[in-house]
Amino acid sequence: MIKIFPTLLFLIALCLGCDNADDSQATAARPAGAPDPPAGQRGEAAQPAAAKAGDTRGHGNEHLAGPEQAFLLQAIRGNDVSLKLAEAAKGKAASDRVKQFARSILDDQQAANQQLRVMASRYNVDLHNQAAGEAEAAAAITILNGADFDSAYLRHELAAIERQLSASRDAAAIIKTPDLLDLVNKTIPNLEARLAAAKELAAPAK
Numbered sequence: 001m002i003k004i005f006p007t008l009l010f011l012i013a014l015c016l017g018c019d020n021a022d023d024s025q026a027t028a029a030r031p032a033g034a035p036d037p038p039a040g041q042r043g044e045a046a047q048p049a050a051a052k053a054g055d056t057r058g059h060g061n062e063h064l065a066g067p068e069q070a071f072l073l074q075a076i077r078g079n080d081v082s083l084k085l086a087e088a089a090k091g092k093a094a095s096d097r098v099k100q101f102a103r104s105i106l107d108d109q110q111a112a113n114q115q116l117r118v119m120a121s122r123y124n125v126d127l128h129n130q131a132a133g134e135a136e137a138a139a140a141i142t143i144l145n146g147a148d149f150d151s152a153y154l155r156h157e158l159a160a161i162e163r164q165l166s167a168s169r170d171a172a173a174i175i176k177t178p179d180l181l182d183l184v185n186k187t188i189p190n191l192e193a194r195l196a197a198a199k200e201l202a203a204p205a206k
Contacts, residue, residue: 063124064177069172072116072180079113081134083130085153086143098153101201103148105157106194108190113174115183123177134160154202161198165191 063122066070067113082105089102141152168188 044128050174062123064180067171068175068177068180069123069125071167071175071184072120072123073127074167075078075164076113076120076127077134078115079109079116079161081138082157082160083109083113085138085156088142088173089153092145093153094143095150095201097201098150101155101157101197103199105194112183112190114189117153119180119183154198158195158198161191161195165195 005176063069067148086102086105093099093102117127119125135154141149141156144152152175165188168184172181172184172188175184
């Protein structure tokens, strides 16, 4: 018994020394002035608050308001149809001026539509729910050729641009999301110029 007792005292002292070392490391890891951790957590590595709470930044949790989503969907849908028709015009239009008008749409509207699609992805807007009406109207135009195509194409573009311009002006008054509002305000002058060009092309020759 006499031999065992000193050994037992040594083991107890060794355990107490380990606990004190852990506490010292935890204290050194805490910033100056920080409160002591709750009992039972000493010796554990401190974790960032965001990791404990579950940081959700950058995971696509932002959403647009209902009217903003509706405008974005309408704009992308309209652009898709206009781009499809402009591509068809390169081979089907009879007038060089109509072909030039179609090329200008391809040059300007492809970039703008890509920006809209990036924004839709950023704000989790579902683009799969696309209306079939305009696509069917576009399909009916693409089966035409020559002067018949020119006439139908310009009528479609006049109506489409007027709708999009009106929707953009209305949206500019209600949109609260800054980056979407900025894009709308930049688009309006382009639509106005495109509408003027379409009207000039569609006017009867004097």
